[in-house]
Amino acid sequence: MSSTILITGASSGLGEGMAREFAARGNNLALCARRTERLDALKTELVASHPDLTVSVRALDVDNHSQVFDVFRAFRDDFGTIDRIIVNAGVGMGRPLGTGQFDANRQTxxxxxxxxxAQMEAAMEIFRAQNHGHLVTVSSVSAVRGMPSNITTYGATKAGLAALSEGxxxxxxxxxxxxxxxxxYPGYINTAINEKVKNKPFAVDVRTGCKAMVNAIESGKKESYVPRWPWTPIGFLLKRLPVPVLAKMF
Structure with missing residues (x-):
């Protein structure tokens, strides 16, 4: 039996890649993002490849919080039920603190x-009413420890997201x-969000990364580093390394 999966930020990167992977596995999709022309093109592609599936798309700017609730509820009304919601939309525009670029860090x-x-609130509103559902949040390996320079604010937001999820x-x-x-907790996956990062150890392409993410989601585990190798042992080490060692690594 197919599930209905809602993915935010589905017009590019990890959201787009997960949509393709979930469609290949026979799932109906509710896809939303700001760039509707890319969503429409993705819908056309997925329906052509998987004509038995239902794919619904809607415009969504996740920074418009009331729109988040409206769009999630509209998708629920479209399908009758939403089985899984993936909180994926995000930005990676952080800058070193104190360098005059507060606006970039605030936006991040x-x-x-x-x-x-807001997405988690809207998702849980639906799941509590249904009394079932699977909420997936996309954090980052950078959430494991405080990170320097451009990653400081980004990693802190992903740590906060992980804490919300655990709570x-x-x-x-x-x-x-x-x-x-x-x-x-994804490691480096080559998407637009990190295209300017010069040092990306163990980076994988989007297809490989998204397949690993979907496998982790469907595994039933509460938390997963993706791809599992080598990020599971790296995550273990990052939690335990002294700060002077971390400083030499980044």
């Missing part, structure tokens, strides 16, 4: 944390809710 913080919170997971476990929460 607002989009990656406050707007992610929700604790609540749902305590109340024995059937709703599930998964947090993904």
């Amino acid at each position: 913080a607002e989009t990656n944390f406050v707007s992610a919170l 929700l997971r604790v609540e749902l476990t305590r109340t024995k809710s059937p709703i599930r929460v998964t947090t993904l």
Whole structure:
């Protein structure tokens, strides 16, 4: 039986790649992003390749928080139920603190944390009413420790997102809710968000990275580094390395 999966930020990068992978696995899709022309092209491609699936698209700027709730509810009305919601939309425009680029850091913080919170709120509203659903949040390996320079604010927002996800997971476990929460910690996957990053160890292409992400989502694990190798052991080490060692690495 096919599931219905809602993905934000689906017009490019990881969202677009996951949409292709989920469609190949027989899932109906609710796709949203700001760039509707890219969404329409993706829908045309997916429907042509998978004519038995239903693909619905809507414009969404996640920084418009009331629109987040409207779009999620509209997708729910389209399909009758939403089985999985992937909080994927984000930006990577952070800059070193104190260099006169507060606006870039503020935008990163607002989009990656406050707007992610809005998406989680809207998702949980639907899942609580249904009494089922799977919420997936896309954090980052950079959330594991405080990171320097351009990654400082970005990593902090992803750490906040991971904490929100864990707190929700604790609540749902305590109340024995059937709703599930998964947090993904991607390593370097070659998308536009990190195209200006010069040092990207162990980077993989979008198709490889998104296949690993979808495998992790469907594995049932609460938290996953993706791709699993080598980011699982790297994540383990990052949590434990002394700050002077981290300073030499970045």
